[in-house]
Amino acid sequence: MADIKKGLAGVVVDYTAISKVNPETNSLLYRGYPVQELAATQPFEAVAYLMWNGELPTEQQLADLRATERAHRALTPEVKQAIDLLPTSAHPMDEVRTAVSAIGATETAGITNVLDAVGTPEENLERSVRLFAALPAIVAYGQRRRRGEEAVEPRDDLDYAANFLWMTFGEEADPVVVDAFNRSMILYAEHSFNASTFTARVITSTLSDLYSAVVGAIGALKGPLHGGANEAVLHVFDEIGTADNVAPWLDEALAEKRKIMGFGHRVYKRGDSRVPTMKTALDTLVEHYDRPEVAALYDNLESEFVSRKGIYPNLDYPSGPAYNLMGFDTLTFTPLFVASRITGWTAHIIEQQGDNALIRPLSEYNGPDERHIEGYVPDAANLEAAERAEEAAG
Ligand SMILES: CC(=O)SCCNC(=O)CCNC(=O)[C@H](O)C(C)(C)COP(=O)(O)OP(=O)(O)OC[C@H]1O[C@@H](n2cnc3c(N)ncnc32)[C@H](O)[C@@H]1OP(=O)(O)O
Ligand SMILES: O=C([O-])CC(=O)C(=O)O
Numbered sequence: 001m002a003d004i005k006k007g008l009a010g011v012v013v014d015y016t017a018i019s020k021v022n023p024e025t026n027s028l029l030y031r032g033y034p035v036q037e038l039a040a041t042q043p044f045e046a047v048a049y050l051m052w053n054g055e056l057p058t059e060q061q062l063a064d065l066r067a068t069e070r071a072h073r074a075l076t077p078e079v080k081q082a083i084d085l086l087p088t089s090a091h092p093m094d095e096v097r098t099a100v101s102a103i104g105a106t107e108t109a110g111i112t113n114v115l116d117a118v119g120t121p122e123e124n125l126e127r128s129v130r131l132f133a134a135l136p137a138i139v140a141y142g143q144r145r146r147r148g149e150e151a152v153e154p155r156d157d158l159d160y161a162a163n164f165l166w167m168t169f170g171e172e173a174d175p176v177v178v179d180a181f182n183r184s185m186i187l188y189a190e191h192s193f194n195a196s197t198f199t200a201r202v203i204t205s206t207l208s209d210l211y212s213a214v215v216g217a218i219g220a221l222k223g224p225l226h227g228g229a230n231e232a233v234l235h236v237f238d239e240i241g242t243a244d245n246v247a248p249w250l251d252e253a254l255a256e257k258r259k260i261m262g263f264g265h266r267v268y269k270r271g272d273s274r275v276p277t278m279k280t281a282l283d284t285l286v287e288h289y290d291r292p293e294v295a296a297l298y299d300n301l302e303s304e305f306v307s308r309k310g311i312y313p314n315l316d317y318p319s320g321p322a323y324n325l326m327g328f329d330t331l332t333f334t335p336l337f338v339a340s341r342i343t344g345w346t347a348h349i350i351e352q353q354g355d356n357a358l359i360r361p362l363s364e365y366n367g368p369d370e371r372h373i374e375g376y377v378p379d380a381a382n383l384e385a386a387e388r389a390e391e392a393a394g
Contacts, residue, residue, distance in 0.1 A: 002364040009266065013359070014201075018051065018347050019190045021267055028273040030190055031055070036277050044185040044340070045069060045160050048132055051190060051347040052125055065129065066159070072133035073154035073163065075141055078106055079134070080151065083141060092142040092335045093222040097215055099138045100131065104211025117209040121350060124210050128346035131214065135339040136160070140167035143332045161185060164339070169327060176288045177326055180281040184319050187274040188337050190344030196220040196227065200345045204352040205359040217345045218338055224261060227341075230333040232261035233320030236301075243296035246304050254308065262317030263305055271312040278318040285325040294321050 020029040028035045049057040082102035161182040165173035200217040221227035286295045
């Protein structure tokens with residue numbers, strides 16, 4: 001009997017130089033730098049540069065990346081049209097997935113030989129930067145059109161995080177909010193071989209193109225066991241209502257064997273390395289918006305759940321309420337994760353392309369024993385092949 005590794009738990013499938021998740025020390029390094037240090041000191045654009053190039057940018061390199069990002073910020077008419085074809089009741093992750101697919105079809109138009117689809121490393125780096133630049137307008141427009149509002153043009157005088165908030169809300173955000181948002185983007189950027197990144201690598205391993213890999217990754221991220229959990233956390237908060245309702249709510253939820261969204265992790269079993277940084281950002285927002293009841297509910301649910309189950313919060317737990325306080329609709333939370341994770345995904349796609357092996361594991365068959373269609377007579381070619389196989393097997 002084969003040794004089945006259900007869910008590939010504990011299986012090491014390849015090397016990566018992009019990030020290191022260490023559950024023993026609860027640490028996360030991007031290209032060697034602790035994520036907490038990056039979140040406290042860097043703009044998201046610099047972390048994106050680090051992800052793709054392996055080093056933090058010099059001033060000039062950062063200025064160049066920012067110039068390219070600004071040049072590709074605006075929603076193009078083609079992408080807007082692709083989004084507008086969808087019902088406003090479509091889930092925004094489906095909207096983002098469709099928009100990226102439309103960008104891919106447009107940018108690779110004219111490549112008719114499938115062997116050329118993969119592109120060169122230089123082309124793929126440029127495609128990555130353009131997707132990174134385009135996603136905020138897509139996410140912001142999604143929220144606005146659901147609210148019946150027009151798209152807001154990007155502002156050239158604002159950095160990535162401030163401009164993202166500007167395009168979403170049509171007003172300049174307070175620096176405290178911009179800082180919390182920038183930190184959240186950095187924390188969400190990369191996490192080794194998580195389900196969506198692995199999906200992107202599987203697609204890339206067939207020599208498909210970068211856009212197809214990103215579209216697949218978006219599909220994987222949508223699920224509530226992965227990125228969709230930040231949206232689900234807000235539903236939990238809405239259900240519970242107030243801090244004093246936590247214990248009775250939890251009694252019922254656990255009796256029904258419900259999974260509590262925003263808790264637990266496949267790799268971290270003693271807490272997620274990113275949570276303290278995001279919790280501090282949430283506390284700053286709670287103070288800024290004067291919403292102590294949010295912190296009370298957060299703290300109560302965390303302590304009740306940890307004491308009963310010994311399962312700790314993951315990054316989606318603090319980021320859900322933080323995005324809610326910033327004014328994002330609950331449905332927009334996972335698309336925000338996409339806008340950040342595009343950096344990690346694309347770095348992994350380029351890494352996979354650089355040292356590729358088709359990803360194709362094995363399975364142990366447990367279906368019915370061999371059986372036959374009555375009256376079927378194999379043709380000569382199949383009879384010959386069966387004889388050859390028997391001979392080879394000895
Ligand atoms: C950014 C991210 O993507 S982080 C992940 C976001 N996802 C979530 O927050 C969803 C909720 N959490 C979960 O479903 C899980 O913790 C996962 C899927 C993230 C990781 O789980 P796995 O490593 O596959 O462990 P698994 O789901 O088998 O859980 C092990 C045990 O802990 C329990 N458990 C794990 N997480 C939770 C939870 N959030 N609520 C209740 N019970 C839980 C399971 O029911 C299981 O119990 P059992 O052994 O009695 O059957
Ligand atoms: O690593 C994982 O399995 C999920 C996760 O936290 C992430 O992708 O950020």
